[in-house]
Amino acid sequence: MSTTSLEGKPSFWLKVAEENLFDMCYEMGLTEEKFIKFQKKRFFKSVFISFPLILLAFFSDWWWSLVGLALGGFIWWHEYNRTKRIYKNFKFIKILQFSKFQRLLAPYLLSVDSTLYGVFTRMLERTEEEHIKSAIERLLIEMNEYPSSDVPFVKFAKNASGTDDSILFMTTLFDFQQNSSDKTIIMELVKLSSEQLFEGVDEIITFKIRKLTMFPTKLTMASFIVVLGYAITIIADSFTSGFLG
Template sequence: MTKQGFWHLVAENDLFEMVEKSGYGEREFIAFQKRRLRNSIISMAGAILPAILLSPWLSFLAIIFFIATWRNQYTKEKKEFQDLLFEKQTSWFVFQRLVVAYLKGANDSIISAFEKVLDRLEEGEFKKKLHSLIIDITNDPNDVKPFMRFAEEAAGGTDESLTFMTALFNFKNHSHDSSVIDSLSDRARQEMKRGIHEIRKMKEKSFYLFPTKLTMLNVIPMFGFMAGVAQNVFSNNMNF
């Protein structure tokens, strides 16, 4: 369902989804948008003094500063979300491999395997989500929703996590074929390789873009200088 309202209207298409997958809701989203607007206005006000002291032509920098700050806030939020998602994926890879190993090793039940994984995990959000999952499926063993909710909250709702948890639910309730676990083991191994490759690629991309960002910062003063020169030339020609 599409959200309505001014703050959603001026937001990027994926911003609210990132906020939700980070574990927050509408209130935090609006607070972020308000803070984003405030910072953009403050940044825009920074162009007023140069326009007064040097040249009115520099007032156009206010628009540039506003847009740059507004966009930068989104870019920063997206990077934080990606870092959070990478952290979730790392925990998810560990979870996958351990669950499959326990299910293959001693013919444990799903709940027993989850409890053993729980003991191996470090304290954190992922461990809390897994603990909640164990409670939910103990109370209602025939409901698939706890499995799906865990995939959404603990792994970011990726297609792979939803497929994996669906397979675990089907194995628990409808089939005890060991070939299912073998298939999950192969899938977990391939997903881990792909995930590690994607994480490395994202980190390398951030490193390569750093010189470009420095260059873009140097362009801003150059625009101001060019505007001042243009204003000076224009004024001299008018006087002539």
């Protein structure tokens, strides 16, 4: 991960970030400038929560400062974990969309006298996902620039999905174009993409079940907060009445 700003000076906000945080945000489309804004917002949110309690420690018990620091640290940690969850969902969607792309690609590859360039040109018209469409556009340009290199295929796989399976799929396509006309290779790739798609469906089911399982817990916690607030109000009211009594 880079720890220098756009001007080449050491960046404090990049240095204090977790090891993989910038890489995750960058892959999701955040520039370095936007990432620094995210870090600042994350920091000031933590300070906003902790500072009043630290200030309270000067007029009350010292342990309020520990509570403030703990809450500030929790907010900082929570924002990192929230970003990890967003990134995991982002990666999952990319993998699923690439699996759909593979299945759409297969019939064109099995056509008589089809060329990869022609197939990708037709896929550009059929594909709806913007990030895959833009990756195909770059692939077509680079296929013209580097006709004998698999680098454009590897770059496409990394941009469109980023998994080892996607890189294997694209490099196999390149080898097929360069060295073979055996359609059984395409059939094996179709089989591989189908297996990956079913794995993605299983992950969706698992994810949905996990969300449904957590719903009663979240509902219970929300109810507990309401009950706790009501209880505190009753206790405060009773205490005030007895004190004034």
